[in-house]
Amino acid sequence: MAQAAESARTVILTVDDDPGVSRAVARDLRRRYGESYRIVRAESGESALEALRELKLRGDLVAVILADYRMPQMNGIEFLEQALDVYPGARRVLLTAYADTNAAIDAINVVDLDHYLLKPWDPPEEKLYPVLDDLLEAWRCSEYRPVPATKVVGHRWSARSSDVREFLARNQVPYRWYSTEEPEGQRLLAAAGQDGQRLPVVITPDGTPLVEPEAPDLATHVGLATTPTADFYDLVVIGGGPAGLGAAVYGASEGLRTVLVERSATGGQAGQSSRIENYLGFPDGVSGAQLTERARRQAAKFGAEILTAREVAGLEVNGAARTVRFSDGSAVAAHSVILATGVSYRQL
Ligand SMILES: Cc1cc2nc3c(=O)[nH]c(=O)nc-3n(C[C@H](O)[C@H](O)[C@H](O)COP(=O)(O)OP(=O)(O)OC[C@H]3O[C@@H](n4cnc5c(N)ncnc54)[C@H](O)[C@@H]3O)c2cc1C
Incomplete structure (x- = not known):
């Protein structure tokens, strides 16, 4: 019951200044997602922002926003940038013509775009629905999933x-x-x-x-994993800053059974940065929180486990295995261990 009521209030929003295209997008969306999601459509960036603000006040959830790139007054990227302030967790898709693909690629960094779709996308079963299915799945699994605060x-x-x-x-x-x-x-x-x-x-x-x-205790109660699901891994990564998250992504993507152990919060020092300008692949900068969220998602996608609020206190060699001991005395073993513990500053 609760789940049905929840999805009934969850919205997919689409904005396109061409009324014909706008109706066509909404029709395709309704056909596939109409039973589980409310499809809201707008014909300008301004009216879409107004709709988002109203939804916010009502406490509704927005899972995906699809915006046309070429719109007068406010283009799709400008709209998505403002939409981010209202619904930071919504997945973002830009609808573009072939000639605008460069703008779409630029937008990947500017608005942390999740996808761009070339118009027309017929048949939607091949070009639209698989993309949306993935984005809705990612939204449901993300930190922004609908939890009562x-x-x-x-x-x-x-x-x-x-x-x-x-x-x-x-x-x-x-x-x-x-x-x-x-x-x-x-x-x-x-x-x-x-x-x-x-x-x-x-x-x-x-x-x-x-x-x-x-x-x-807090971590467990708010849904963060704190306990490893296995006793033995191929790889244990200690530290969840950019180095540790990177190691977890590469380990897991190579098929290694990987667990990352972080004593406080993933992101490490970088997680506290409001804008990082010199990280590879983000020419327009990225906030530490965004970088961390994306890295966590990427690591989880490849099957890495991420444990939060677990401090590693010891490392032992037991034959071919390395045993990583937590501060509460429990332990986990692995073939390999990567130490990515960064720095800690001595405080006055
Ligand atoms: C506010 C701020 C802004 C910054 N901006 C930039 C920038 O713009 N550009 C730039 O290049 N650099 C920047 N830096 C520096 C950059 O963030 C660091 O160089 C980078 O985070 C180092 O990454 P790391 O993964 O090696 O270590 P850290 O980020 O230090 O992460 C190490 C992690 O290991 C965990 N850990 C440590 N010991 C244990 C243990 N025993 N058990 C479990 N977990 C443990 C820690 O809790 C931490 O999360 C900034 C730093 C700060 C603080």
Whole structure:
């Protein structure tokens, strides 16, 4: 029931200034996805943005946005750039004519485009639906999947509250913050049976209150993997910064059974950067959060496991195997281990 209600509110939005094309796209989308998704169509960037803002206010979800490139006033790339601010998790597709493929390729970096489709795409069974099926699947698996938000109740000057918020943000877990000074914060504390002496209190999407949670406990409750599914791997990568994520992608893509272990949040130092200009393949720059999200998705696509909030405390050689020991004493073994632990700065 819950799932049916959820998808009934999930939207695929299409915008094209040519009314005929716009209707044709919407018709093709409805034919295949109409039962599970609401298809919303607009005929200009402005009206599509207005529609997105209305959907946001109503709390609706947007899974995929398809935008025509050549539109007067606001072209498809400009529109998608603004649409990103409203629905950062929606997958983005640009509809282009053959002559505009260079613009589409540029857009891959500017708006983190997921795909561009050449018009016309007949038959849709071959050229449109397989692309959309993949994007909808990726959207469903992404960090932006529709979860009721985690709530954090704390004091704004409390270091523990700040740590929890940073952990959730860096792991791209959506949460809502309530100060103990506001009535809703007080109401939530009362509902959780707390008097505010021990903060923060995190209320998970399924309504479980966690009082002063440690990172591993928090990670498990918000849906991040913390436990390896096997005892033995081909490759264990320690550290989830760009180097570790890169190693996990290449290991897993070569068919190695790979697990990446990160003690805090994937992205490492780079995850905290607002714009990285010198990363290969991103001539227009990319934010650390975007780079991390894409790298995580890429690693997961090839089957790498990613464990968060697990600290490695020891490495032993046992014959041909290497044993990686976690700080809680548990262990995992592998043929090979890559240390990608970056740097940590000594603090005053
Ligand atoms: C704010 C900021 C902006 C930056 N901007 C740029 C830029 O624009 N261009 C540029 O070239 N560089 C930039 N850098 C530097 C760049 O981010 C780093 O060089 C890069 O992140 C190093 O990658 P790494 O994977 O080797 O290590 P890190 O990013 O340091 O990642 C190492 C990871 O290993 C984890 N780890 C460590 N020990 C353990 C353990 N025992 N168990 C489990 N996990 C562990 C850590 O938690 C961390 O996540 C920036 C750095 C910062 C902080």
